[in-house]
Amino acid sequence: MLTELPEAITNLSNLTTLGLHRNRICRVCEQIGAMTSLQVLSMQHNRITQLPTTFGRLASLMDLQLTHNRLGSASWLPTLTSLVHLGLSHNALRSLPADLHALTRLSTVAIAHNKLDSLPSALLGLPSLLLLDASNNK
Numbered sequence: 001m002l003t004e005l006p007e008a009i010t011n012l013s014n015l016t017t018l019g020l021h022r023n024r025i026c027r028v029c030e031q032i033g034a035m036t037s038l039q040v041l042s043m044q045h046n047r048i049t050q051l052p053t054t055f056g057r058l059a060s061l062m063d064l065q066l067t068h069n070r071l072g073s074a075s076w077l078p079t080l081t082s083l084v085h086l087g088l089s090h091n092a093l094r095s096l097p098a099d100l101h102a103l104t105r106l107s108t109v110a111i112a113h114n115k116l117d118s119l120p121s122a123l124l125g126l127p128s129l130l131l132l133d134a135s136n137n138k
Helices: 007-011 030-034 053-057
Strands: 017-019 040-042 063-065 085-087 108-110 131-133
Touching (some): 007 030
Parallel strands (some): 017 040, 063 085, 108 131
């Protein structure tokens, strides 16, 4: 099982889909920001506690699945403006960024089983939002 995202994988500049679920990944390298063609990233069921600031450079990302990790923050989220599907359930999120208004394509958001005590108003005003699962928080 992998314990970290191999840096060499970030050299695959044309890669559009990356599945690394059900590993023991704790650390995601800074170089992930160079994977600008990435459209689908699946890293569920790992041990990720944080993502590097360069994660926000994944401008082509449309489907992000990070359920069942240990994320405490999603500060990188507002810059991922191509996102359509977002899975962040079963993490340790205490809050979401307030400035989510640029995520106009976002249609499904799964943020259940976190430690959220409120939802940002920008999230509730997204024009394409069809499914929001925020069950079992705090």
